[in-house]
Amino acid sequence: MIMGLGTALFEEVVTAEGQVTNANLSDYPVPSFADLPGRLTHELLEREGAEVHGLGETALPPVPAAIGNAVASLGIPVTELPLTPERVLAAAAGVVETAS
Numbered sequence: 001m002i003m004g005l006g007t008a009l010f011e012e013v014v015t016a017e018g019q020v021t022n023a024n025l026s027d028y029p030v031p032s033f034a035d036l037p038g039r040l041t042h043e044l045l046e047r048e049g050a051e052v053h054g055l056g057e058t059a060l061p062p063v064p065a066a067i068g069n070a071v072a073s074l075g076i077p078v079t080e081l082p083l084t085p086e087r088v089l090a091a092a093a094g095v096v097e098t099a100s
Contacts, residue, residue, distance in 0.1 A: 001040070004063025006031045012082050 010029040014021045022028050078091045
């Protein structure tokens, strides 16, 4: 889940004039413990007789989509990841301008 949050809200390869400007991991934004809620819970649903095979990162792809859909449900059409506060505010401002 946390890796999915990173994809949705933080991680971005930044370029300027065709060159990557955050080529070091120290310049690449990823979630830290400070970005996480104080408590995180989950439920594991199991079916009798079901076999589990390599679940690894299958939970990653739905996280950005879920957050993007939540933002879109507010009428804010952000279509580029990561969903930074600046992008969400810019999209919200665009919605306000077209609605008036």
